[in-house]
Amino acid sequence: MTKNTRTVIILLVIAVLIAVIPVAALRGAEFGGSDDAGSVMVEEIHGEYEPWFTPVLETALGGELPGELESLIFCVQTGIGVGVIAFFMGRFVERRKWMKKTGEEDAPY
DSSP: OOHHHHHHHHHHHHHHHHHHHHHHHTTTOOOOOHHHHHHHHHHHHHSOOOOSOOOHHHHHHTSOOOHHHHHHHHHHHHHHHHHHHHHHHHHHHHHHHHHHHHTOTTSOO
């Protein structure tokens, strides 16, 4: 195993531990999000508050999702978005390198 492979594995294990330890240590804790805080504040100001719609997953599952699962889904969504942005930025960088290499750096796109 090379030094880089070992470093990547160690960093992945640390990342997993950072995600798992707080969830395991705080078993009964409530992780409220900004959606909950916003609806509570609107209810305090205007009295009766009725949401416009119910979330799709809550309707499909017949109940509210745990906060940890919502966070996980949000993180996966963020990771996909970052992956797409990084892919296209990498394409642009590689295109510029290729154009410099072939002598077309001043050519219009």
